Amino acid sequence: MTAEQAWGDERLTTVGLLFESTTGLGRIFEPQLSADSGLSHQSFDVLVRLARTPGYRLRMSELASQTSLTPSGLTRSVDRLEESGMVSRESCPDDRRGAFAVLSERGRAVMDEAIPLHIAHIGEVLNGVLTPSEERTLSSLLRKIRDHVHTVEQPGGLGD
Amino acid sequence: MTAEQAWGDERLTTVGLLFESTTGLGRIFEPQLSADSGLSHQSFDVLVRLARTPGYRLRMSELASQTSLTPSGLTRSVDRLEESGMVSRESCPDDRRGAFAVLSERGRAVMDEAIPLHIAHIGEVLNGVLTPSEERTLSSLLRKIRDHVHTVEQPGGLGD
DNA sequence: TCCTGATATTTGTCTCTGCAATATTTGTCC
DNA sequence: GGACAAATATTGCAGAGACAAATATCAGGA
Numbered sequence: 001m002t003a004e005q006a007w008g009d010e011r012l013t014t015v016g017l018l019f020e021s022t023t024g025l026g027r028i029f030e031p032q033l034s035a036d037s038g039l040s041h042q043s044f045d046v047l048v049r050l051a052r053t054p055g056y057r058l059r060m061s062e063l064a065s066q067t068s069l070t071p072s073g074l075t076r077s078v079d080r081l082e083e084s085g086m087v088s089r090e091s092c093p094d095d096r097r098g099a100f101a102v103l104s105e106r107g108r109a110v111m112d113e114a115i116p117l118h119i120a121h122i123g124e125v126l127n128g129v130l131t132p133s134e135e136r137t138l139s140s141l142l143r144k145i146r147d148h149v150h151t152v153e154q155p156g157g158l159g160d
Numbered sequence: 161m162t163a164e165q166a167w168g169d170e171r172l173t174t175v176g177l178l179f180e181s182t183t184g185l186g187r188i189f190e191p192q193l194s195a196d197s198g199l200s201h202q203s204f205d206v207l208v209r210l211a212r213t214p215g216y217r218l219r220m221s222e223l224a225s226q227t228s229l230t231p232s233g234l235t236r237s238v239d240r241l242e243e244s245g246m247v248s249r250e251s252c253p254d255d256r257r258g259a260f261a262v263l264s265e266r267g268r269a270v271m272d273e274a275i276p277l278h279i280a281h282i283g284e285v286l287n288g289v290l291t292p293s294e295e296r297t298l299s300s301l302l303r304k305i306r307d308h309v310h311t312v313e314q315p316g317g318l319g320d
Numbered sequence: 321t322c323c324t325g326a327t328a329t330t331t332g333t334c335t336c337t338g339c340a341a342t343a344t345t346t347g348t349c350c
Numbered sequence: 351g352g353a354c355a356a357a358t359a360t361t362g363c364a365g366a367g368a369c370a371a372a373t374a375t376c377a378g379g380a
Contacts, residue, residue, distance in 0.1 A: 011282050138302075221358065257346070
């Protein structure tokens, strides 16, 4: 019992570290991102997904699940991006319920500049903290957690 | 240049995984925490810090920095906890500007029940995802990031 | 075809949080 | 001692996001 308690406590701490690291990094990245490109971290995330998708367009629902936003959250987010001219909505020909969010010319230009700047800033912040090997390890561990979390959240998985 | 780009891109992905994992876990923990103990993840975090501190009391500013909340955010959070009777404020005798947040009897009782339940839930969610060894590795890597982030945010460190 | 249930998105409303400004107290320098 | 800068906590205000309800459309069966 005591051993189990300690084990669980370690896990609680690990989860705590995850949250602390993330919010801490967010607080560091946000101001720089805003200064460099006038984007919030959240907007940047939405725009990156679009920038990386062939055709620069994604269904609202797809974008929502990729960005860890609820559908309503994404609607507001795209509203703001549309207002600032970086994204436009296009109706989906196959399904008239659906809508695409499309990265505009301007949005692409902004991201072409913003992505390298953000990557450079991440480099400044993270350089020397972990070795390249450690970074790969971290990435691999986090990927496992992320994938597991997604299967828990969306029981759409086939078997498990 | 191309190699550096790819390297930076890997980092961008790693940071992305960090955010995805964290928000995903948050979305899983929050409802269970709320059902078990009526607490938000944020409140739980505040209360855990108090529960783990000898004397069950912490200065507002200390609590703020521990919980990744701004001072104003913490003020509101403690307001809510005070309203629900789990925390009370006590004035600091040494420094009349300061205030302690103190875990009440009721708050302690709630946490005595909530902490094991939350740990159990973390176990359910995380079991089988990482090996014990991987979990220790993850914890150690995250701790490095967390510590580094704190030194960047608060340049109060002595040497570095 | 018409009805029913499911899906995609948006809107109303509420809570949480951060930033900037404020009040109070402390400490220091002259 | 008095003034001025720094520190602690709180408040006004505004933005962002979640949940639930509403709207529009789709898909399948009677």
